[in-house]
Amino acid sequence: MxxxxxxxxxxxxxxxxxxxxxxxxxxxxxxxxxxxxxxxxxxxxxxxxxxxxxxxxxxxxxxxxxxxxxxxxxxxxxxxxxxxxxxxxxxxxxxxxxxxxxxxxxxxxxxxxxxxxxxxxxxxxxxxxxxxxxxxxxxxxxxxxxxxxxxxxxxxxxxxxxxxxxxxxxxxxxxxxxxxxxxxxxxxxxxxxxxxxxxxxxxxxxxxxxxxxxxxxxxxxxxxxxxxxxxxxxxxxxxxxxxxxxxxxxFASKWKPWNYCLARYTSLFLKHYKKTPYNKNKLKLNYVIQVNFYILYCLKMIAPYSLRKAFEPSSRKASVIKVPFKLIKEFVKIITPTGIQLIIDKMKSKQ
The missing domain is CATH 3.90.550.10 (Spore Coat Polysaccharide Biosynthesis Protein SpsA; Chain A)
Known part of the structure; x- marks a missing residue:
């Protein structure tokens, strides 16, 4: 060599x-x-x-x-x-x-x-x-x-x-x-x-x-x-x-850019993935939304206890947590205020 x-x-x-x-x-x-x-x-x-x-x-x-x-x-x-x-x-x-x-x-x-x-x-x-x-x-x-x-x-x-x-x-x-x-x-x-x-x-x-x-x-x-x-x-x-x-x-965690929609990381992954022999296979990505602690606090105030637990961050020091999008959808179905729905739509559009 x-x-x-x-x-x-x-x-x-x-x-x-x-x-x-x-x-x-x-x-x-x-x-x-x-x-x-x-x-x-x-x-x-x-x-x-x-x-x-x-x-x-x-x-x-x-x-x-x-x-x-x-x-x-x-x-x-x-x-x-x-x-x-x-x-x-x-x-x-x-x-x-x-x-x-x-x-x-x-x-x-x-x-x-x-x-x-x-x-x-x-x-x-x-x-x-x-x-x-x-x-x-x-x-x-x-x-x-x-x-x-x-x-x-x-x-x-x-x-x-x-x-x-x-x-x-x-x-x-x-x-x-x-x-x-x-x-x-x-x-x-x-x-x-x-x-x-x-x-x-x-x-x-x-x-x-x-x-x-x-x-x-x-x-x-x-x-x-x-x-x-x-x-x-x-x-x-x-x-x-x-x-x-x-x-x-x-990506040394469960959050892999080929499994989840992770903004910049998934975008970068797809850029190179499209140049591989796998490019004909469309990835099935799970949506994950970044929720800052202020919005988290607002959501928790009106959420049922069972859903509040799902929103607990893994670390109080973290600036963001990761919440599966399907859980957010179920949450919105229960509380249904227009304002919350608008927040969720805006977050999803940024993915």
Missing amino acids: QTNTLNCVFITDQGYLMPTVTAITSLVENLSNLNSCYVHLIAVDLSNDSKELIQAFVQNYSNIIVHHKESESMFQGMDNSSHVSTAALFKFLLPEILPTADQVLYLDGDILINRDLYEYFKGIELGNHYVAAMKDINVMKRKKVPPLERLGAKHQSYFNSGVMLLNLKKMREEGMTEQLIEFKKHKKSSYMDQDAFNFCFKGDVLFLPPKINYLTFGFHNFTSTELSTFYQDTSFYNREKMHEEVVIYH
């Missing part, structure tokens, strides 16, 4: 193929020079139809390399996540799957690229660090017991494993694949792979700014002041300007 190029890798199985293909499309479409980046797709247990679809997709791009894999027997019994497939554990095998790469940028499938990745990452020097990644405020601040403390680690800075610039050379030299697998076999962890990386890398991390791994709805759990203090980044005080600088959007 050429040293003057950025090597990126995605891992997918049958269930996550569509969003992963869309994420790859967003990556290559934002490159100013296609040859500046090689994209490796590790495809696990795909059907024959999906293999054909992938083959047709990569013919449009000379820089995408597909590695078809079957489920590893060593991963049996390691499934401790209700929403993440064991395919994610192939991250542990990257030093062997890509034996000539000294480093690689790993990317989850639930992301969208908003900038030229090569232009951003070409200036990052890993040195002797295992990884460059972003601290995960959701895990560090919202858990009653810090995960690394629970695991018995001596360090406390915990990173998100959805976007990682990995030092494969160092991982090979130190037998890290075996260490990660041993951790997964014998330690009780909350996340499919994230706890393992954080424990085994022992805090040897180069931390990246939040614009490189913008947790779209994870950041809604905190105020701008809390985020700015935690990340030492004042960009959070001007979210609109920050969106202009975001490199990678990461």
